[in-house]
Amino acid sequence: MKNLKLIITIMLSAVTLVLLITSITLASININKFDKEKEVFIYTRDTASGTRNEFFIEIDFKEAKTNDLLLKNPVITSSNGEMLDSIKNDKYGIGYASFSSIKNISGIKQIKIDNIECSLENIKNDSYKLTRNFKYLTRNTTDLKQKAAITIFKTYIDSLDGTNVIESEGAVVDRTGKKHFKEYNLEQEEKMIKDSKITLNIGGSTSVANISRKIIRSFKSETNYNISFKEEYTGSTDAILYTKDSASLTNRLDFGFLSRDLEKEEETKDFNIYDLCKDGIAVIVNSKNDISNITLKNLKDIYQKKRKWSDL
Amino acid sequence: MTSTKKKTIIDIVFKYFFLFFTILSSSVILVVTGVIIYKGLSPFFKTYSVADENIKLNFFKFLFNSNWSYPEYGIFGILLNTIWITLLATLIALPISVLTAMYIVRMANKKVGAFITYTIELLAAIPSVIFGLFAKGVLTKITGFIANMFFLESRGGLGTLTSALVLAMMMIPTITMLSITSMKAVKKSQIEGSLALGATMMQTNFKIVIKGAKEGIITATILGVGRALGEATAVSMVAGNSVFGPNIGLFEITRTLTTTMMLGLHETFGLDYDIRFTSGLFLIIVILIFTISLNILKRKMEKR
Numbered sequence: 060m061k062n063l064k065l066i067i068t069i070m071l072s073a074v075t076l077v078l079l080i081t082s083i084t085l086a087s088i089n090i091n092k093f094d095k096e097k098e099v100f101i102y103t104r105d106t107a108s109g110t111r112n113e114f115f116i117e118i119d120f121k122e123a124k125t126n127d128l129l130l131k132n133p134v135i136t137s138s139n140g141e142m143l144d145s146i147k148n149d150k151y152g153i154g155y156a157s158f159s160s161i162k163n164i165s166g167i168k169q170i171k172i173d174n175i176e177c178s179l180e181n182i183k184n185d186s187y188k189l190t191r192n193f194k195y196l197t198r199n200t201t202d203l204k205q206k207a208a209i210t211i212f213k214t215y216i217d218s219l220d221g222t223n224v225i226e227s228e229g230a231v232v233d234r235t236g237k238k239h240f241k242e243y244n245l246e247q248e249e250k251m252i253k254d255s256k257i258t259l260n261i262g263g264s265t266s267v268a269n270i271s272r273k274i275i276r277s278f279k280s281e282t283n284y285n286i287s288f289k290e291e292y293t294g295s296t297d298a299i300l301y302t303k304d305s306a307s308l309t310n311r312l313d314f315g316f317l318s319r320d321l322e323k324e325e326e327t328k329d330f331n332i333y334d335l336c337k338d339g340i341a342v343i344v345n346s347k348n349d350i351s352n353i354t355l356k357n358l359k360d361i362y363q364k365k366r367k368w369s370d371l
Numbered sequence: 372m373t374s375t376k377k378k379t380i381i382d383i384v385f386k387y388f389f390l391f392f393t394i395l396s397s398s399v400i401l402v403v404t405g406v407i408i409y410k411g412l413s414p415f416f417k418t419y420s421v422a423d424e425n426i427k428l429n430f431f432k433f434l435f436n437s438n439w440s441y442p443e444y445g446i447f448g449i450l451l452n453t454i455w456i457t458l459l460a461t462l463i464a465l466p467i468s469v470l471t472a473m474y475i476v477r478m479a480n481k482k483v484g485a486f487i488t489y490t491i492e493l494l495a496a497i498p499s500v501i502f503g504l505f506a507k508g509v510l511t512k513i514t515g516f517i518a519n520m521f522f523l524e525s526r527g528g529l530g531t532l533t534s535a536l537v538l539a540m541m542m543i544p545t546i547t548m549l550s551i552t553s554m555k556a557v558k559k560s561q562i563e564g565s566l567a568l569g570a571t572m573m574q575t576n577f578k579i580v581i582k583g584a585k586e587g588i589i590t591a592t593i594l595g596v597g598r599a600l601g602e603a604t605a606v607s608m609v610a611g612n613s614v615f616g617p618n619i620g621l622f623e624i625t626r627t628l629t630t631t632m633m634l635g636l637h638e639t640f641g642l643d644y645d646i647r648f649t650s651g652l653f654l655i656i657v658i659l660i661f662t663i664s665l666n667i668l669k670r671k672m673e674k675r
Contacts, residue, residue, distance in 0.1 A: 086520040100526050105612075105635035106441060106643065127440035127614040134526055134624050135612035137634055148511055148527030 159229030411652030448616015553587020
């Protein structure tokens with residue numbers, strides 16, 4: 060009787076052990092395999108994100124800009140980095156991120172849309188559609204000296220030297236017909252600011268702050284104007300509010316950088332609007348995923364409905 | 372005569388001095404809850420105009436809707452998620468902590484016991500962000516692997532089980548430390564009596580020590596659950612923030628009251644901002660209901 064009990068216990072434990080080992084080996088085989096019959100898991104940024112805003116406009120799904128209920132059970136990530144990390148962990152996931160941020164990151168891969176790859180070249184010639192514009196505003200002022208300084212710095216941003224800086228940051232600028240800064244004729248403006256000290260106030264979106272800082276640094280090192288800079292980056296909306304003559308002196312800006320387009324009701328004659336550069340939004344999947352292309356229609360589809368990877 | 376008078380004056384001055392600080396500290400809680408209640412209720416009375424649309428929330432719709440997104444918020448799913456995750460975390464943490472405490476108090480020799488106590492105290496001092504990082508980097512991979520083992524779908528390990536696990540890790544030190552104290556308070560004579568009556572060591576441990584420390588363990592659980600309910604940082608890193616609730620499945624992504632408050636708070640405004648205060652209001656209500664009901668349970672046990 061006692062022996063029987065012992066045998067049963069041993070057998071039971073042996074069976075559980077075998078089961079455990081087989082399931083673990085199966086799982087470890089399974090973990091590296093990509094099963095096409097599995098559901099597509101979608102990842103998105105939260106509704107406050109500018110990247111999300113542009114993404115849903117570009118895939119023709121404007122209603123979902125601020126409404127999560129229209130999406131098919133999404134995982135919501137709160138930053139670019141969290142998005143990349145989540146896709147790295149989920150082999151059936153799909154998401155989107157700023158193009159300049161995904162260089163040299165292992166575990167994820169970007170896929171083509173309608174057979175067009177997200178690359179600097181394709182963003183430049185407009186064949187890749189998922190892009191957003193960075194813009195900047197300059198204040199319309201009656202103060203002639205300030206105006207001259209604004210013109211000088213704006214010329215620098217648009218010159219070959221300024222755009223060089225922007226491209227080195229991973230964004231795309233149209234450089235056709237542009238000259239080096241020294242080749243522009245700025246005699247009048249230079250005469251105007253000759254004997255005075257002028258401060259330019261720079262501000263706007265935090266996403267553009269990096270680019271703007273680099274431009275200012277290279278402007279200071281390559282030219283010798285008597286212009287100093289005061290920088291404070293607090294967001295695109297602030298740039299629109301404060302790049303006006305009517306703004307109070309303490310937070311009035313001469314240059315305001317934007318990471319989004321202006322709404323119609325935000326446009327006024329107090330400032331001029333210029334394009335700064337273009338940033339791509341890349342669609343990313345896990346590197347174990349064997350998909351390499353998706354159509355724009357399918358992309359909208361998977362964010363709306365339940366889909367398997369084999370449907371694509 | 373004058374010196375006594377002087378002393379009484381000093382006494383009175385100090386009395387009011389201390390009273391002032393007492394009022395100051397107690398008014399903080401009044402101000403905080405007052406602001407949360409005021410701001411939390413405002414979405415139901417204020418009309419928000421967003422892009423030509425006027426939105427006003429209906430309280431009952433809000434209470435029984437289980438999807439959370441602009442413009443139709445509903446808290447029902449999130450409430451259930453929060454309670455479910457906390458329950459799971461308690462189910463994981465309570466047995467582990469009580470058994471650990473029993474080992475330290477009843478079985479371990481002095482040096483080992485002191486060492487384990489020390490490590491658990493250290494565990495309690497680790498900030499929740501660190502737990503969150505650990506959960507994101509390690510626990511998600513483990514839960515993802517477990518899901519794979521049972522051929523279940525998981526979203527890279529994010530979701531209910533991982534959230535519950537990280538909460539359990541945070542609850543364990545709290546519950547263990549308090550359980551140790553209450554188990555140490557069990558009278559030696561009772562234990563010795565039990566042993567003398569012929570009960571084995573294990574019977575004594577479970578029937579005398581744990582039963583004797585019952586109230587302390589319940590207090591410990593109240594504190595642990597309080598920590599779990601209020602924890603935001605770590606959970607928000609692994610919850611996945613689902614939109615459609617309630618999420619009962621262990622490997623489903625989820626959303627709790629606290630993660631809802633945190634997600635995108637810095638960049639939002641209007642209704643989407645104010646609604647976070649409503650979420651906070653509900654968190655306060657949940658914690659109050661929970662603490663009061665457990666206290667009632669404790670008092671009933673004391674009477675028996």
